[in-house]
Amino acid sequence: MSVIKKVNDYVENIIESSVVELFSDRFARYSKYIIQERALPDARDGLKPVQRRILYAMQQLGMFHNKPYKKSARIAGEVMGKYHPHGDSSIYEAMVRLSQDFKMRALLIDMHGNNGSIDGDSAAAMRYTEARLSKAAEALLADIEKRTVPFVPNFDDEELEPTVLPAKFPNLLVNGATGISAGYATKIPPHNFTEVVDATIAYLDNDQITFKEITKYIKGPDFPTGGIVQGKEGILQALETGAGKVMIRAKADIEEISKSQDCIVITEIPYEVNKADLVKAIDVLRIDKKIDDILEVRDESDQQGLRIAIDLKKGADAQLMLNLLYKSTDLQVSYNYNMVAILNHRPVLVGVLPILKAYVDHQKDVITNRSNYELEKAQKRQHIVDGLIKMVSILDGVIKAIRDSQNKQNAKESIMELFGFTDMQAEAIVTLQLYRLSNTDILALEQESDSLGDKIKELDHILSSEHALRRVIKRELIDISKVLGDPRRTQIEEEIETIKIDEKDLISDEKVMIGITKDGYVKRASSRSYQATLSAGLKQDDVLIFEKEVNTLDTLLLFTNLGNYIFLPVYKIDEQKWKDLGVYINNITPIAHDERLIDVLLVNSFKDNDYVLLATKQGMMKQSKLSDFEVTRYYKPMKCMKLSGYDELVSIDYGQKDDIISISKNGYVLRYKTDDLPLYGLQAGGVKGMNIGSQDELVSSLYVRDRDDFIMLTSRGHVIKDIVEELPVYSRNRRGILVIEHLKSNPHECVDAARLSKAQQKENVEVLIVTKNYALKTTVSELKYSGNKFGKKMYDDAELGNGYMIKIEDALEDVDLPKKEKKVINKPKDTIKVVDLLKEEEIMTKDHKKIHLNRFDLFDDNDE
Template sequence: MPEAEKYLDLPLEEVIGDRFGRYSKYIIQERALPDAKDGLKPVQRRILYAMLRDNNTADKPFRKAAKTVGNVIGNYHPHGDSSVYEALVRMSQAWKIRHGLVEMQGNNGSIDGDPPAAMRYTEARISALAQEMLNDIGKETVEFIPNFDDTDKEPVVLPAYFPNLLVNGSTGISSGYATDIPPHNLGEVIDAAIHMLDQPDSPLEEIMSFIKGPDFPGGGTVQGTQNLKQAYETGKGKVVVRGTATIETVRGGKEQIVISEIPYEVVKANLVKRMDEIRFDKKIDGIAEVRDDTDRTGLQIVVELKKEADAQSILHYLYKHTDLQVTYHFNMVAIADKAPKLMGLKELLSAYINHQKEVVINRSRYELDQALRRQHIVEGLMKAVSVLDELIALIRQSKDKADAKQNIADAFGFTDVQAEAIVNLQLYRLTNTDVVTLEKEADELKQTIQRLNEILGSSKKLVQTIKKELKQMKKKYADDRRTIIEEMVEELKVDMQVMIPAEEVVVTVSRDGYVKRTSPRSYSASIDERPGMKDTDDLLFFEEMNTTDTLLLFTSQGRYIYIPVHQLPDIRWKDDGQHVGNLVTLAADDGIVRALPVRSFEEDRYLLFLTKNGMAKRSVLSDYQAQRFSNALIALKLKEGDTLLDVALTDGSGDIFFATKQGYGLRFSESEINIVGQRAAGVKGIALKDEDEAVSAFAVPAEHAGSLFSVSHRGAVKKMTWDQFPRSSRAKRGLTMLRELKTNPHTLVAVIPANVNETLMVKTEDNSIHGVSTAGIRNYDRYQTGSYVIDTDASGVVRDVWAYIDHERSTEE
């Protein structure tokens, strides 16, 4: 019987934690993040090394990309061919990498997001700059480790004779880490590195006097030097990156926006499509055509404008609503000391400088060793020439090569290495010319050894050597900066009044919060039909407005929603509107209490807020003009348990009326309410008894000639005249409006100012809605109950009352 298998009984979380930890470590170190020393991910390093091993260098003809991919997979990188080919292609794309590390022949993709041709069609070779990263790799400059199957060796890191990580940047997502390092200007980065070699403790401000900011391959403009400084200090931050656009005047006096550069990593085709959607959807008025005129001479997107269009406002709108302006997020994570680390600009430069010192020291040790060996051989050869005749005679007497080596070593004191070189000597080397050559070589070797010993023995000499080599790199490969750095982030001012196509529309808001705008044509075709909404819903607001106007929606919890009319959903009259909760974030228990149309915020008008707890607040309308309106904004400060009853747009000359649940009514002048700021709470409008609350509150224009209609919870309705409520002062209890009953007393549900030809909509406990015409309701004095018009025994008590909005009559008037 075979021995029973042994099982380990381990907790699942321990096993998964251990395995995922190992997996994460592998992903972080071996796949997704670049090394701070050479700025390469493993796949990129392996591609370059495989091409070097294959002699696929910048001075040789191009080779099939498929051959390189095969070599990389077979020898160093046991992963999918597509991932290797994608990495190879990216290193050649001029719009993604500041200085190409690979040169490609054939279709290597495009800035429009087009994929490259298959690897069997394209050809590639190492670029001249990438070859500088691989120089001296055979001189024991860097550590080598076994490859995945122990059949070969591969470098842990490349010598990298320029700061590739900062020059070309990097992007990647790994397990728990991500990196986003932008590309920079090679000349600026080398200058900063040279400065840090001289002054390692330089403050960031000095480093930033050399490195102005990112230098993207596609140019553009970076705004916000203060944000840049923070990103370079901590490794994390964000800056605004925008494309380059100019406004040009063409024939006929028309203007056009010409875009010559777009932000880094923005797909041009998507940008053009988004701009054309704005034109097609008529989000703004003034764009006639969007055209992509890019050709082999350079990138060019033309936005043709209509005559009289405001070009500056349209350009600002495009910056704001398309990827013509984006936010670049710095997240400078790289592998340092075999672990991921968030690094600032100085740390990244220090990591590179330390790597260079190590590389140059290792190279110098290797070259010194080679020079000393050669010096030893040259000394032997020179001594051999001086005793040539005896040497030849001794060799001729010897039996074989080994015997010859032993004989000359014994006779003349040559070492084994020198003896080997002498017996392998070719006859032409015995000429007089060769003696001079050997002497010259001996002098050169002496100087070389002295130079290498100085480098290894003096940190100052080491730094001088690195600086000299960096300056040569700059002279050979540096080019002009492409990206402009601007100190301030420009505030984008968009005059929507100028850009929105001015159209008359019908705007409706339902009591349940459904909003829409409808074209006059759709409205006219269905004028005899009720607008689309639920049976239990009704209109709260109905008005003809212009698309350049603004709709303000106020909620029971004291917030307001700012909606430019052109941004309302365009929906047919017959169809249901869109709930306001889909347009902005709104609490589930919040609802719309009032909708107000605003043509201009510059008018001298006021917003009057009236609440359930009897508070009144007056603010200037212009305080409520919002710049950002993706969320509901605070309209006033409400105390706990209070809700907003009504909001009115006034000129400041009218009255305010409060009606309470226990039947008190108070009228006072609006001028008694002081003007306060947007977030203030206001003042007491009516003094409430215990357990009492305001059920209705509204502003009354000075010239109002209508009547007041009250409805009690038992379905009693009565009409009262305004003169029954003489103007008093605020914070009083008011006059009684209900007859006191000892059993089952009435409580007010609402008091509504209305005309005699209107309809009151009365909602009862069973959710049925009853229309009550005001024409048939008699006048009563304040102390009377009124007429019973609702059978509350059958329908339940009255819950809500509002004035019916007749859409047919409203437009006719």
């Protein structure tokens, strides 16, 4: 408090104010300043204050388009010292932009030297470059000396500067504007000079013109860099309201290098896109292999114009590559109109009609002010000329009166008193040079008087007639359009083309090796890496359950025990070496901690009108369309079957056939017609396909033909071969018949099964037998056995672990081979009819007891 008291003793006037009020007041004033005096253009001349001050200062220095260049540093210094109280760098940057032919549609400054480039290179320092006004800038400044626009004192009250330029053309629409201020921003594209002038003339002819009629003249933006603008609707909306969106697309041609190789050539790029960054972005796509078909990117731009050459690989689809580049790079960008300008000292979002009205109203003021100035000047001159003509008729008396005078003032008073001249006429007479007194000069004076009379009449007519005033504006617009107008550079297209690219179209068609392990590791390797590697890289105790050469355009469906599947396009798998472990599935798609892979399905096309068979451990089954498995977003596992309780998905099969067989762990097999199993969607849980006992579980369900065999893998490493045709056909939801005899100790439990067709046997295809920690590769011929009801022992389960999976490779031509005719053997009447007997799962004995039938009840023990 003592410090405050001491301060109060020395301060006479203390103004108390809250911080909120102070900040609010100061920021409001600051915002008003940067809105009106810095960042936003005036609707009348289309210039920001710094641009206006630069042009006016150059005009005052006499730096016209036909005069020598002067140093940019001198101009910046002149502007900074007299008109613009800011740093020279901001002034020079504004100068540079006004001189860049890739930013301005009508250049306002003609700069000599390095003024930057479309590659984003900055201009040379102002001490190196030189500049002068362009013809367009002179048109903006024309008649400024004729009191056409208001002037105000500069920042130190030592100079006067214009608040707006006369502007002989609508610069705001021709050159556009960009800027950001407090709470406001502006983004107005440049337009074609001739079109804007034609629209202005149409407005002059009819100030009640409709927006629809104006759009007949202004087609849309016309960028200095050319390009293609798409979206007529967005253009119309922007021209009407001031806000709208269009797409700007580079102009490209496809040139043929050879019969099978093309080159994309870019000759025009979107407005305000950095060419060097664009070329780099395209090359990065090539380096990162996001677009494999790009061979090389070259910037071939020179004095002849812009040119970016993109060489494609042989056989590449050039149009597809171009569309991809449009979608992935700045070869196509959006442009959002935000036509904010200062109108009546306020920032306003305006369409084209209010801008034209503001410009025409401004031109009326300019022409009116100029006409008043010229009228006053003409009237003064005519008054003087009339006095000179009068003087010639009394020349001798005038000369005598002047000679008799003591000085100039006395001479003026004498001739005014003697001959009735006005002060202005007398001043002209006494300052007249003697050679003007010749006889021929009187003729010139009389001609000048007549000319001045005509001019005064014309100016009076302009000032008194609105129609005449509009005619003058129109004539001057036509004249300036002939000098500065040029053809349109930007092409306008009606609709915005929606680019839809199937990612598969970008993938080169090639063969690769895919390996998927039991523990969920996925790897993709080139055929060369596969052939050069003796053994695949695997984690300890892990084995491959899928190892196949596939196409990069194929898709893998990885099914899990929790009723999910993972949609995995081959091209999405990162390429590695075959000796690498691969990528864990959880790093590709997150799965639950207790989720594991059970099978893999390779799909070439989802357009195949085929079905997938799904079965759970508790015997729930269904068929689903293969096409239902195709998805576009695959960032997580997809549901393929609804499970209940502790049930798990254990089996999938593909390729619908007439029959289905289901095999349980305890060796029961049920065969029924495929038509009995309903078709469900992926979210459904299915129906009971096989009746599973309390101590049993389903291990596999297969599509089969009646002439097929099927192979069962047991937990003890045996393979048991059986015949589909010998299985009775039941309805679904039955237990089936027993095909693997039960043993009290160390029983053979079925762990998996596979269909074996005649074609597979004929081609002797490869067989993969997987244990808990080992994979055994063999062929179909090695599965043959005789005389053992428990099949053939394929490996020592004590060393390699329990059985896990059996897979038989598909035949090249998997067709049902014709049946061979069997010899008919006459059997005794008391021979048991096996097939008829097996039609019943349970039979009644003589003592009226029900027993469950199995195949082994039909044979004696010595026939095992």
